Amino acid sequence: MMKNVEHIGIATADLAAAEAVYSALFNVQPYKRESVESEQVTTSFFKINQTKIELLEATGPDSAIARFIEKKGEGIHHIAFEVEDIVAEMERLRNAGFILLNDVPRQGADNKLVCFVHPKSANSVLIELCQEIR
Numbered sequence: 001m002m003k004n005v006e007h008i009g010i011a012t013a014d015l016a017a018a019e020a021v022y023s024a025l026f027n028v029q030p031y032k033r034e035s036v037e038s039e040q041v042t043t044s045f046f047k048i049n050q051t052k053i054e055l056l057e058a059t060g061p062d063s064a065i066a067r068f069i070e071k072k073g074e075g076i077h078h079i080a081f082e083v084e085d086i087v088a089e090m091e092r093l094r095n096a097g098f099i100l101l102n103d104v105p106r107q108g109a110d111n112k113l114v115c116f117v118h119p120k121s122a123n124s125v126l127i128e129l130c131q132e133i134r
Helices: 015-026 064-072 086-095
Strands: 002-012 032-036 041-048 051-058 075-083 112-117 127-132
Touching (some): 002 015, 002 064, 002 127, 015 041, 051 064, 086 112
Parallel strands (some): 002 051, 075 127
Antiparallel strands (some): 041 051, 112 127
């Protein structure tokens, strides 16, 4: 079962420039910067009360973020939802007819297991499922 919005992911062409914009906007500094080599991205996280914003910059031309920016430009890339049991939630969604982009959960940023739901299944919105790694 989905518990809450875990974060909103924003694709950026220049992470340092985006960090400056969001630092000024939120009046806080990012609490974490992390590379996720399997996804070819560097992430930067902000937290405002219970809301997290993840800025994403591609580290290679074949990354999903590089392709996204090439097609659509910078902007909201995905909405992530926290789940208690990612494997069970993946099975539930598969059984409900959703198309998943992963067969099994993968290691993501911020100590999470992740899986993505194809935008074709969710009104053109890329959905990420996140479970804290225990």
